[in-house]
Amino acid sequence: MRARSEYLDWLIDELAPLGPIRAKSMFGGWGLYCDEAFFAIVDDDVLYLKADDTSRAAFVAAGSRPFSYTARGKPQTMSYYTLPDAALDDSSELLRWARTGFGAALRAQAAKRRA
Secondary structure (H helix, E strand, O other), rough: OOOOOOOHHHHHHHHHHHEEEEEEEEEEEEEEEEOOOEEEEEEOOOOEEEEOOHHHHHHHHHHOEEEEEOOOEEEEEEEEEEHHHHHHOHHEEEHHHHHHHHHHHHHHHHHHHHO
């Protein structure tokens, strides 16, 4: 298991207004959950927030990059986007974007329940 970083601990504290935040070690990084909704990935001290068709354009417009990795020699991307740079130094912006990611996670959960 990968050791928790100061950055991860800082994020958990900053994101606490969303609700109970749980970090789960996964794939060499961390998955962040709020109320059991998987809404963020932390990899190499970079926060990636869940995006969907409702929120993806806002992340792209803010200059965010998707989470990517290589599998079987081919680049893969997931629908998780970096926190916009402007939100790194502003707690209220961080929470605003985190709520966007949390909203996408809740919509994904609701869609699974309907299926």
